[in-house]
Amino acid sequence: MTRDLSRLIRPKSIAVVGGGAWCAEVIRQTEKIGFNGAIWPVHPKSSDVAGHKAYPSIDALPASPDATFIGINRRATIPIVKDLAANGAGGAVCFASGFSEAVAEDASGNELQADLVAAAGDMPILGPNCYGLINALDGAAIWPDQHGCKRLDSGVAILTQSSNIAINLTNQQRGVPIAYVATCGNMAQLNQADIAAAFLDDPRVTALGLHIEGFTNLRAWEALAAKAHAKGIPVVVLKVGASDEAQAATVSHTASLAGSDTGAAALITRLGFARVHDLPVFLETLKLLHLSGPLSTPTIASISCSGGEASLMADTALHSGLTFPTLTDEQRTQLADALGPMVALANPLDYHTYIWRDADAMTQAWSAMMTSDVGLTFSVVDYPPENRTDWDCATDAAIKAHKTTSRPMAVVASLPELLPADVTQTLIEGGVVPMHGLREAISAAAATTQISAPETAPLALAPTAPPQAAQVLTEHEAKTALATHGLDTPRSVAVAGTDTLAEKAGQLTPPLVLKGQGIAHKTEAGAVKLKLIAADLPAAAKHMPTNSFLIEEMIDDGVAELLIGVTHDPAHGFVLTIAAGGTLTEVLTDSASLLIPASHETIRDALSSLKIAPLLTGYRGAPPANINAILRAIDALQAYVLANLDSLQEAEINPLICTPTRAVAADALIRKDMS
Numbered sequence: 004m005t006r007d008l009s010r011l012i013r014p015k016s017i018a019v020v021g022g023g024a025w026c027a028e029v030i031r032q033t034e035k036i037g038f039n040g041a042i043w044p045v046h047p048k049s050s051d052v053a054g055h056k057a058y059p060s061i062d063a064l065p066a067s068p069d070a071t072f073i074g075i076n077r078r079a080t081i082p083i084v085k086d087l088a089a090n091g092a093g094g095a096v097c098f099a100s101g102f103s104e105a106v107a108e109d110a111s112g113n114e115l116q117a118d119l120v121a122a123a124g125d126m127p128i129l130g131p132n133c134y135g136l137i138n139a140l141d142g143a144a145i146w147p148d149q150h151g152c153k154r155l156d157s158g159v160a161i162l163t164q165s166s167n168i169a170i171n172l173t174n175q176q177r178g179v180p181i182a183y184v185a186t187c188g189n190m191a192q193l194n195q196a197d198i199a200a201a202f203l204d205d206p207r208v209t210a211l212g213l214h215i216e217g218f219t220n221l222r223a224w225e226a227l228a229a230k231a232h233a234k235g236i237p238v239v240v241l242k243v244g245a246s247d248e249a250q251a252a253t254v255s256h257t258a259s260l261a262g263s264d265t266g267a268a269a270l271i272t273r274l275g276f277a278r279v280h281d282l283p284v285f286l287e288t289l290k291l292l293h294l295s296g297p298l299s300t301p302t303i304a305s306i307s308c309s310g311g312e313a314s315l316m317a318d319t320a321l322h323s324g325l326t327f328p329t330l331t332d333e334q335r336t337q338l339a340d341a342l343g344p345m346v347a348l349a350n351p352l353d354y355h356t357y358i359w360r361d362a363d364a365m366t367q368a369w370s371a372m373m374t375s376d377v378g379l380t381f382s383v384v385d386y387p388p389e390n391r392t393d394w395d396c397a398t399d400a401a402i403k404a405h406k407t408t409s410r411p412m413a414v415v416a417s418l419p420e421l422l423p424a425d426v427t428q429t430l431i432e433g434g435v436v437p438m439h440g441l442r443e444a445i446s447a448a449a450a451t452t453q454i455s456a457p458e459t460a461p462l463a464l465a466p467t468a469p470p471q472a473a474q475v476l477t478e479h480e481a482k483t484a485l486a487t488h489g490l491d492t493p494r495s496v497a498v499a500g501t502d503t504l505a506e507k508a509g510q511l512t513p514p515l516v517l518k519g520q521g522i523a524h525k526t527e528a529g530a531v532k533l534k535l536i537a538a539d540l541p542a543a544a545k546h547m548p549t550n551s552f553l554i555e556e557m558i559d560d561g562v563a564e565l566l567i568g569v570t571h572d573p574a575h576g577f578v579l580t581i582a583a584g585g586t587l588t589e590v591l592t593d594s595a596s597l598l599i600p601a602s603h604e605t606i607r608d609a610l611s612s613l614k615i616a617p618l619l620t621g622y623r624g625a626p627p628a629n630i631n632a633i634l635r636a637i638d639a640l641q642a643y644v645l646a647n648l649d650s651l652q653e654a655e656i657n658p659l660i661c662t663p664t665r666a667v668a669a670d671a672l673i674r675k676d677m678s
Contacts, residue, residue: 010093133188298378
């Protein structure tokens with residue numbers, strides 16, 4: 004069901020249920036931000052709350068409120084929600100805690116939350132266990148605490164599962180224009196993606212920032228990604244839960260399912276969102292997107308009057324995915340005209356201080372760096388806290404260079420506190436992005452290059468039924484099952500006991516491989532023997548700790564070995580891992596993860612990202628692997644997964660031996676629910 008949140012997030016009337024300090028603060032904050040609609044306190048005994056006439060009940064209100072803050076205890080909240088729904092209210096913020104997030108302390112929490120959702124019916128509710136929302140565009144603060152939002156005409160929307168983080172973000176001093184901020188608490192009814200999608204309906208929203216503890220309803224996230232892309236609104240995600248401790252905190256906070264961080268990363272990439280890992284970069288990325296948009300190319304230029312700063316910029320950008328294009332002959336000529344013969348010309352550029360205070364010469368130099376092949380040009384400037392007049396030239400030059408070239412320009416302070424608020428505002432008004440901190444600026448610029456069109460194929464999702472007891476197929480069974488979907492496997496024969504090993508191997512072409520089946524780590528257990536002929540098999544099997552064997556023709560022309568595996572991640576779908584395989588799997592920890600179904604384009608990108616990628620393309624004169632054969636092998640694994648969504652827990656091929664002509668599964672494992 005798609006609920007209409009427009010009245011809740013852009014209200015013309017606000018009801019406040021309760022008379023305590025929290026509710027009085029909602030009224031104060033609503034007035035402070037300049038709300039010009041009706042404010043109706045609801046209290047059964049008081050005639051006045053915070054200077055406004057109070058009404059004894061929802062039924063007594065002059066009209067159905069667009070938005071309601073419910074600031075009373077959890078049990079009293081439920082009948083109020085029911086009354087609001089019955090009166091056609093636009094939506095409500097449920098402030099009370101003690102619902103599903105507290106089930107470890109109070110077993111009735113889940114039942115109360117279910118009752119709350121039932122009482123709301125079609126009426127949208129935020130929470131429970133949340134602060135609410137602020138609309139700085141229209142001046143509405145359904146919010147029981149301090150905040151730093153100010154009225155503005157356009158800006159970014161921020162949605163978080165943490166009310167305290169939301170407060171902190173609104174009080175940032177980095178020049179980020181925050182149009183909306185909302186908290187979603189337990190998400191008893193509305194998925195975080197549903198709330199975010201409602202913000203996208205406002206054309207004044209320029210970017211969307213999401214602090215996420217756990218994903219729910221993946222179809223809603225797919226819909227959000229498609230909507231954001233269609234509207235041209237970039238999305239930035241700060242996803243917590245990479246550590247075990249963060250996952251435990253997530254569960255205790257909102258009872259969310261955090262899932263694996265590998266699955267989360269693959270989902271965020273698939274949706275076309277940018278991912279960041281801390282709040283400063285989160286804010287800097289949103290600011291950059293609002294003022295300039297994503298980088299058109301992952302290249303940057305840097306200008307500073309210090310060799311030390313130039314070196315810092317170069318080192319900070321290392322491993323970021325951003326590069327510094329080499330200066331062209333034309334740029335060198337232009338720079339030499341502006342800077343004279345004493346400056347070594349390079350990118351990053353240390354222009355010394357020969358032209359300091361000469362804003363026109365500085366503009367000429369800056370403009371020469373800002374070519375069409377540069378995604379963003381940085382001017383590194385740290386402003387002193389006092390007597391900043393001498394630094395005005397750097398501000399003026401940045402603004403003039405941006406206007407002259409119409410190319411993206413940023414002024415970055417190496418120390419975040421050395422970019423004053425008034426300079427920040429001047430730069431913004433001049434179309435230049437003020438950025439606080441070298442690391443934050445580089446990370447933000449790099450994050451914008453992650454933004455892309457979302458994958459259009461729907462995610463493969465398992466039924467919601469709980470998993471059953473799992474069984475592990477033998478290697479022969481696993482390979483047979485995968486081969487029916489097109490996987491290339493060695494010619495083989497399965498044998499019980501040792502008496503007929505040599506006889507059964509007669510139909511195979513040596514060299515042969517003998518494996519003991521039913522053993523998790525065959526190599527360590529001595530259950531794999533290579534380069535055999537049929538007569539060697541009985542002796543080779545003698546010391547293996549099993550009575551079930553698999554004889555295969557040996558694949559001996561491999562140029563690389565891969566691991567391709569799939570695990571079911573209940574929070575994110577089926578995670579496809581592509582990695583260095585064989586004995587290198589644990590040594591290199593070289594992998595890339597996608598979600599099923601994965602397209603050939605994304606699979607090729609994943610293969611190219613591996614450390615062993617040179618082996619696949621022909622390293623030092625060696626023949627390359629057959630990439631199309633690798634793609635067919637991965638397609639076969641995906642096809643098996645799609646045919647077994649209701650039972651598969653894990654499937655793995657390791658190694659997939661990649662030859663110039665084939666990609667052959669040398670070993671396979673399947674673990675699935677018993678049916």
